[in-house]
Amino acid sequence: MKSLPLNASEIEQYFDRLWPICRSISGNGLRQSFHILQEIIPLELKEYPTGLSVFDWEIPKEWNIEDAHIITPEGKKICDFKINNLHIVNYSIPFEGELSWEELNKHFFTIEAQPDAIPYITSYYKETWGFCISWNEWKSLSREGLYKVVIKSKLEPGAITVGSLVLQGETKQEILLSTYLCHPSMANNELSGPLCMAFLYRALAEIPNRRFTYRFVMAPETIGVIAYLADHGAQMKKNTVGGYVMTCCGDEAPFVFKQSKNPIGYLEKCTAHALQHSHIEHSIIPFAVGGSDERQYCSPGFNLPVGSITRSMYHRYKEYHTSLDNKSFISFEAMVNTIQTYLNCIEIMEKNITPICLVPFGEPRMGKRNLLPSSIEPNDKRRKDIDRMFHLISWADGEHDLISIAEKRNESIKDYFDILEQLIQEQLIAIK
């Protein structure tokens, strides 16, 4: 897993192509985004038709939009969707008409505390329309005269599009990687997730002998994942050994690992080990339902071991869900580092096996196997590896995994990979 096929400027090129597209939980902007990402990760797309029941939910109408803007009484065009697609409340119904300030103002959304930011607002399940505007611009608008409103959208029977891919490994046991595609032009909270997932796929696909099967899900948040779980949840419940929701992972903030509901599970053990021994700044926080699609994966009926590794996390940075979460907030070098961190955690999950000693009565005679000099001086420099070898054999009782064994000496399991290989070749150790 050393020379990664990762390149910050390639990620940036994809970012620039995806950025202007107006995505939503359905529609052609969403499909167009999938098609671009399929150049990197060969996702299979499935359309879930409007009206379909998925658990407690129903697939909503499909939304598409062509244009939206307001003409002020002075004739100025404002809230122009073509300049910034956050101006229109996502899923706004079509509308054309002339309104007084009083009537129009009921349809404005703004953030006084961040006077230059355009907020991101949606109304998926209540048919209405609205515009998002910065506080400063809103303040400057005339309270007199008529405003002309144009929203050229369509809310019609159609479908929601979900992308997914299964990368087969040696066993049926699965690691889940999930991200969402449904936000219009925002950077850390949206595009960092799909981009990191796509390039993580490319790196993983090149690794030979993967123990686990990898399931990639890229879907509109909430409804898309619920639809996917309706199809695949039972199988995922059976096979998933761990997983991550990839989101908010594009800036330079320290890593945050949010656990699944089981704070002492395999996912948590491996991820903590990986982060602690890679000496990168990070924190570990318990599961909380506020967040992203882990709320679906960890719902009581599934309770999958799915957590999340983020950088600046949703709700924890002021640019979140506004026009300020843009290209200048993120870093493509940071995204490369995020992907490497995911790969590092995955490597620990792949390689944290449980060794069993095949010569368990008394210690094996190492000398006759050329694993050890026949006479060792007290200060022999090879002693550290010899100590690790004896340590590994001694604890290879089938009840301790490699992490438990390494952590007894406050070491990384990576310090044991070569030794383990040697001991397996000498038929002193087998894998449980």
Next chain:
Amino acid sequence: MKSLPLNASEIEQYFDRLWPICRSISGNGLRQSFHILQEIIPLELKEYPTGLSVFDWEIPKEWNIEDAHIITPEGKKICDFKINNLHIVNYSIPFEGELSWEELNKHFFTIEAQPDAIPYITSYYKETWGFCISWNEWKSLSREGLYKVVIKSKLEPGAITVGSLVLQGETKQEILLSTYLCHPSMANNELSGPLCMAFLYRALAEIPNRRFTYRFVMAPETIGVIAYLADHGAQMKKNTVGGYVMTCCGDEAPFVFKQSKNPIGYLEKCTAHALQHSHIEHSIIPFAVGGSDERQYCSPGFNLPVGSITRSMYHRYKEYHTSLDNKSFISFEAMVNTIQTYLNCIEIMEKNITPICLVPFGEPRMGKRNLLPSSIEPNDKRRKDIDRMFHLISWADGEHDLISIAEKRNESIKDYFDILEQLIQEQLIAIK
């Protein structure tokens, strides 16, 4: 449980009537005290006859006393039972006679370290007599001449009286409330217990829909409770989910919760949660056999989950077991507060249910149930309750009780009562 039928001055009136009566583990003073308390709590009284075997014990003779005093050589009446019933060693046999100082002095009990206090001494199981006197008075007595001793008591076959009551609830599961009635005129260590229990009963009886059945036991300490357990112990072992020995709960000292033998049981979890989230000063201490009737309830054969909530605890205040544990040591407002604290703990035990999500696959769609606005702005003020709603649903897997769920957010389960009610009405949650 808001407007309590509690009134400090009513408690004081009962205190004043009970105070002068000479109680013991048997006899008419005990019966008279029960009759007064029956005006508040309709205890059923049972007489256990002298000679009856109860486990390792035998019901002793009944003791009654009419008068006791000493006439000094100078003709002064001292140690007058009618002035303070602590002067006579409880269970003293009848005696009349003239004694020298040397002979009489063997029968005196006094406390040099508290020179103005009359100690409280009993001799239930060894037939003897004695007088208790303050160190200062004892010092002043003449060492010459004859003293005339009068003890008009009777130690005869009779009975020990035990009061109890079962207040039926919706289930057979029981909460035990136990206190003792057997001490003569002492305030914190005696009358606070029976008075708080009586008024706690009155408050509990008014609460509709009690999940648990409540068993009230008011009995002479040790022998009374052992007799009661001989009758009811097997059933209590089957049904008791928690209980408290109510004692030393009449002054203004911070609360002390003494656990049962199981430091992580239901009683301990609920009581700690109640105390911590009511922000009253308190401490929690482990079970120790020194104490009151928890030594019987927690004896190895029963091992009931019974603890105790006290204020100034036995052995921990210098007035304990002396004439200084009197009305000026206690406060009737403090007793009201004690009863409220017991009610608070009991409410937590009643309401700490385990919720189960009825829509467990993916999160339920809240919008269609009017539990949630169709579009939420980031800073919506209702967010805290919405977060709690999703949090509760997410953890309603049948393996977490309400306390576990609330404590994950460092909150009180009281913050969830209304939300739980709503979710039950919407058929999203059931109770396990």
Next chain:
Amino acid sequence: MKSLPLNASEIEQYFDRLWPICRSISGNGLRQSFHILQEIIPLELKEYPTGLSVFDWEIPKEWNIEDAHIITPEGKKICDFKINNLHIVNYSIPFEGELSWEELNKHFFTIEAQPDAIPYITSYYKETWGFCISWNEWKSLSREGLYKVVIKSKLEPGAITVGSLVLQGETKQEILLSTYLCHPSMANNELSGPLCMAFLYRALAEIPNRRFTYRFVMAPETIGVIAYLADHGAQMKKNTVGGYVMTCCGDEAPFVFKQSKNPIGYLEKCTAHALQHSHIEHSIIPFAVGGSDERQYCSPGFNLPVGSITRSMYHRYKEYHTSLDNKSFISFEAMVNTIQTYLNCIEIMEKNITPICLVPFGEPRMGKRNLLPSSIEPNDKRRKDIDRMFHLISWADGEHDLISIAEKRNESIKDYFDILEQLIQEQLIAIK
């Protein structure tokens, strides 16, 4: 266990007799050492013949040595085995010849960091020869001329000698005491172990009514213990409740208790309790495979609960495995103290029973049994023992051993021995 048959000067006499003998993992020096120690501990000796397979190992040839030295080009005799037997690499093959400095130097072992110390080197399994010499002496040797080397050793089929003894107790449950005999003249790391074991045996043999059976093993390190385990391991796995490898226990350093692989086992609980309540300076460290024969006893196939109590531990003092680990490094008074500490730990293991209350329903009436005064004043000085008595009875539920019970009051189980005896006599307590 009070007046111990221990005497520092007697230990010293044995030390002086054992010191000059050249021991190895086989041979007559080893046998001679056993014969001396048999004067104190009646070990049974078994000879394991060369070539015998024991688990993964094979008994090597027997080594005996008569003389070894080097004559310098100047005619000076150096590295004289008869002066210090560490000069010869243990298990050196016979050799006589004249060598240049260059050739000879390949056979020298020395420690630059400790310029006056002769290192201790062995080559049991690779047939070679060598000399150990202090850095300072090695530096002074002429690099010119011919050196004459004489090694009069024999490496021939023979046997390895192992000593052992079973001291029968009341039950089949065993405590293992193991030490090694195989090092030539070294003091803390070798002779302290066999000497402490021999005198510990003498003390233990005098104690009547031992609950446990004691197994003593004195063997050449590694190969000797592996051979012994091949004979007795299955039985030991069945019966061993705890054990100690006695090594490095002859100096005045604070005690170190190295645990077995189970940090919460019976051995660990008892040893920690003994050390903590004897107020001697000590530390407790987890199992690590570096060490002595616990690596065999704790190998995955056996995993016996065997730890070790040492003073200055192997690898932790600079004199370890050199000629400086000699009589001046150790103290015979310290060895007496070591033996007492082992006895103390063993006493706790012997006496940490689990009491069961025979009168479990309510507390027993103590007064009728004369265990308690019929009337107790609050400040009675006997209260501490009375409290312990009630405490012990209350927790005698068959699920708490004496250590758990005593530690609830932060006391030693020794504070309960007399009380337990009384309660057993009164038939209030039985032993589980």
